[in-house]
């Protein structure tokens with residue numbers, strides 16, 4: 001255990017002994033600064049007031065073809081009676097969920113009312129490089145930048161976030177992020193939970209460091225830049241251990257690891273099984289039964305949990321690497337519809353490795369506070385790779401370090417061919433991915449194909465999505481032509 005976690009846990013334990021409230025969810029009444037954490041499960045900083053305990057917030061859903069998003073300074077109530085300064089999209093923390101229809105042409109208008117430059121990236125979206133929202137499309141305070149493109153991909157759960165050169169980590173940390181849900185005829189036809197906010201639930205998982213006044217602190221040490229800036233307060237959709245009142249039926253959770261640099265190992269407190277139905281960029285071909293789900297930063301998974309006949313049941317969604325609780329689930333509503341998870345979900349395109357025309361190798365390296373890929377740190381003026389359109393390629397990525405990384409490729413999805421030389425891929429990794437976890441010392445082979453869009457000048461990015469690593473050089477640029 002890291003020393004900081006030990007201190008925070010022991011303080012919570014001491015407090016629980018003093019107040020006799022350890023182990024159960026405390027109420028919000030009588031709270032005030034200094035009265036301890038809003039829960040008894042080790043979440044939060046004991047010097048902070050109680051959590052603004054409440055129901056799971058559901059980001060507003062926006063439908064249509066034109067989306068007006070304002071990236072703004074805001075105040076958000078993480079703790080009862082405390083205003084925390086944040087950045088947000090339209091609201092007070094995070095942003096609305098955008099529903100995009102495959103085949104439709106959309107305009108996403110981002111207006112920057114912050115006092116700093118930003119770019120806004122559609123993570124997981126298959127689109128032209130000039131619409132990607134990378135550091136090459138930064139826009140200033142007072143300006144509006146529009147991502148306009150035709151949606152051309154399968155149903156999936158993507159997200160948007162800043163991608164500002166050297167400033168992505170702090171801007172995401174202050175609250176700029178939101179989900180993008182792509183829907184298509186196939187997702188329409190499947191008998192899946194799809195009542196957004198009722199049985200189809202977005203979960204943006206994050207963790208944060210707060211100071212004694214309940215303000216967000218983004219101040220990673222050099223060690224934390226290396227090993228991860230993991231907060232002691234775990235939040236979901238901007239709330240600390242909120243409660244979701246579930247219908248007694250199948251519930252679909254669209255889970256995004258929206259953290260800067262935390263790997264989450266998720267499961268339910270009763271150890272129950274659930275089915276993973278989608279990876280980053282599409283449904284899996286068939287549901288995969290599991291009871292633990294590992295997600296590194298920026299990865300998504302859709303899961304279906306069956307609460308049929310369980311009215312009265314209470315449980316929690318837990319994070320086992322840091323021993324935290326994200327969400328309380330009270331199954332206390334009658335089913336508003338019946339769904340029956342299909343045994344086949346979609347057909348994926350499996351590119352043949354023998355059709356690959358070349359292998360590119362990427363070596364993730366670093367020393368204290370500075371990172372590189374193939375010995376080079378990110379340089380806006382250097383194109384690292386030129387990828388021919390429609391060529392099938394193998395991208396082999398090696399983490400040479402003793403710390404965890406992941407690898408994200410813009411503009412497309414890929415599939416995992418090998419992990420550490422083995423073609424024995426876990427069933428829930430046999431899907432379309434745009435971000436792949438690479439623990440310390442490990443190696444992956446990905447099969448990649450760039451399609452549809454060329455631009456000889458404007459690049460896309462590939463990078464580690466641990467944001468402190470990305471901002472400190474672990475990113476490269478490629479063009480497609």
Ligand code: C2O
Nearest residue numbers: 121123298408461
């Ligand atoms: Cu989620 Cu290059 O980004």
Ligand code: CU
Nearest residue numbers: 122123124410
């Ligand atoms: Cu991306």
Ligand code: CU
Nearest residue numbers: 405464466469
């Ligand atoms: Cu990394």
